[in-house]
Amino acid sequence: MDIEMSRRNKKPRLLLDSEKQKLEEFVDSIHYSARLATTPPFRLLAESPMLTGYMTRYSDNEYEYRHVQLPKPMLKKIPTEYFDHSKGTLKLLWEEEWRGLGITQVRLPPPTRKNNSKKTRC
Secondary structure (H helix, E strand, C coil), X not given: CCCCHHHCCCCCCCCXXXXXXXXXXXXXXXXXXXXXXXXXXXXXEECCHHHCCCCCEEECCCCEECCEECCHHHHCCCCHHHEECCCCEECCCCHHHHHHCCCCCCCCCCCEEECCCEEECC
């Protein structure tokens, strides 16, 4: 699968501290979709019960893909350089860019107590 390089910035455009501050309030509202890869060339990489409902990862031979949904108010505060105006969507982001927005690879549920003894992650 070839990445259309015109759909991403030539090099990562890092957020300024002031831009990061505007986006921080939305980080907990980012939704990590549970989408399954059902068609080639994608293959399911991980389907851990721990991650069910948080995010499913799939890939081709070169890239790993993740689906996330950002809150609409957050989109208004993302720099315009992150958008592909010809398609009306965000560009394909470099890792440094999506991490700067607060998107993570794995979203685990909050710690819970089991058997009233020690904290664990579900």
